[in-house]
Structures are given as structure tokens and as C-alpha cells.
Amino acid sequence: MKIFVTGGTGYIGSHTCVELLNAGYEIVVIDNFSNSKPEVIEKIKEITEKDFKFYEGDVCDKELLKKIFTENNIDAVIHFAGYKAVGESVSKPLKYYRNNIDSTLTLLETMNEFNCKKLVFSSSATVYGKPKSLPIKEDFDLSTTNPYGSTKLMIEDILRDLYISDNEWSIAILRYFNPIGAHKSGLIGENPNDIPNNLMPYIVKVANKELECLNVFGNDYDTHDGTGVRDYIHVVDLSLGHIKAIEYILNSKGIDEYNLGTGNGYSVLDLVKTFMKVNDVEVKYKITDRRPGDIDACYADASKAQEILGWKAKLGIEDMCRDAYNFIKKNK
């Protein structure tokens, strides 16, 4: 079976490429390196001791996609490519709408032309907006609070409309909660070039003395210690969720949404303290104002993914903290 992976040198894409190769799939990968580096290709090969075909280019490039589908007999697609920075999407909405929507439409049109109708799509817990209760189930109301989230929700709607128009499609919409951690080899992980927006990359840079102090955005939330609670999930567990989703869509038709989370909520301070303990390192922090748009708490009911896809997260918060730091130490 041959799987086309868009955005395959990115954070989640690279880990998923490793698990696809480990599971015996052939992969064809595209990335334009707008948010990743070419070295990742060799790292994936080093971890798996397997080879694969890579195309450097843009998923919005229809001619390139046609060439890829012509040159490779693709059975299914995992679509990771897209921009993901919430704050930047507020200041540069057109950049986000153009890339995220255009790449998806170009991909779907090409898949249609080549009669390849099996897709796994990277959505996000951001489509739940401010959830009415916890844990979050897939049938909760959907809404968004920023252009990035709106692109995810629009794409979900496009996919649901596409399925209504043509029941031959088989689509798994995966709504990720908060992926962190890295492959245990320390060869691939998340290492943003700029000052990180997300919590774990920031913690790691403070521990590594690249940044001085973590700003904890508010301690007056309605949570056990006042700091924001999220459902952190190890990126390797998340990647394994994609393998289960691929297995499922290859053997079925339809469209469905699945939460990929652990079902456990941890606060900012839980994460900071666990990180310091398991890595025996100091992470300086101070409490600052809330970040606009943040919600008190967000965690998944992940039972649907378990029941239908046969997937459940296995790794804990200690593994996530240990592997995130291991990656950064090896990639100083």
C-alpha cells in the first residue's frame, strides 16, 4: 500500500512517516520546507532504515500533484501540510486561508481526478471553540476563535460536503489535542526557529538556557491550580493513531471525526513540574497575564477512536517530558 504524505517533514508528519514505514507501508512525501528542514528526510531514513520518494514543492501546485499521482500509484493520502500558528493567523489571515484552503482544494481535486478517494485529515481540537462541558466529544458544537481554527473548520465542512456528493470517499478527520514530545531516538522532534508560541517548546528552550524564563499565562483559571489545563498527547501515540486511521479507511467508505487525545488534563504547572522532575533540570517561570483567547481547560473523550479505530494513547506525561528534552539536548 502506498500512502502520500503532505507536510511529511513537519513535526507530526515526520513521526507519522516513521510509523508508516515501520508498519510496512510505502510512502511518498511532499513538503515545501516552509516550516521544516530537509535534514528530516535523512533522519526518517536513519530511524527506519527504509527509503522513500520525496518531492520538494507546494501542495497548492496542481501540476506537481498531477505528476506525483501519475508517477506513483497512490492508495491513500494523509494531509498534514498547512500553517498552524494561531497568533500569526490573526495578523496574517489571508496567508492562512490561502495556504490551508488552497492546498486542500488542490489536493482533493487531484485525488478526484486520479480516483484516489481515501484521506486522513489533520484537524484540531480548536474546532470546539469554548466547549460547553468536559471531556469533549466529537458531536459537540463547532466554532472557532481565530483564522487558523476557521481554516480547519472550513476544511472539515468541505470534506463533509464532498462525501455527501460522492459516497465513494473514505475520510477520517482527526482532531488532535496538544501533541508534544519526540521520537525516542532524539533524531526528530519539534524545534521552532522563532520564539515558540506553544508551551512545551518554550519549556524546553528555558531548560536549555536558550530563553530565560517561561511566562505562565494566568493562574486565575477555573482549574485545580489556576493555570490552563490541556490534553497533552505524545506525538508518537498521535502518529500511531494515523496508522489505525489509514487501516480503517482503506477498508471502508464514509466520513467520520475522531478525537486524538489521552483524555487526561494537565495544567501548565503540572507540566513544568513534571518536566523538571523527570529531567532533573530547572525551568524558571513567572506568572503573567492571561493570553487573549485561551480557555480554562480542554481535554478529550477519546473513546470513539478506541471503539472504532482500535487506538488508545499509551505514553504518559513523563514520557512526553523526557523525550522532548532528549530531542533538544541532541540537537543543540
Ligand code: NAD
Ligand atoms: P508543521 O508546521 O511542523 O508541519 C507542517 C508541514 O507542512 C511543514 O513541514 C511545512 O513545511 C509543510 N507545509 C506547509 N504548507 C505547505 C504547502 N502548501 N505545501 C507543502 N508543504 C507545506 O506542523 P505540525 O505540528 O506537524 O502539524 C501538522 C498538521 O497538524 C497541520 O495541518 C496542523 O494544523 C495540524 N495540527 C497541529 C497541531 C499541533 O499542535 N502541532 C494541533 C492540531 C492540528
Ligand code: UFG
Ligand atoms: N502557555 C503558557 N505559556 C506559554 C505558552 C502557553 O502559560 O508560553 C499556556 C497556555 O495559556 C495554555 C497552555 O499553556 O493554557 C497550552 O498552550 P499551547 O499554546 O501550548 O496550546 P493551546 O492549547 O493554546 O493550542 C494548541 C495549538 C492549537 C490547537 C490546540 C488544540 O497551538 O493550534 O493546541 O489542539 F488548536
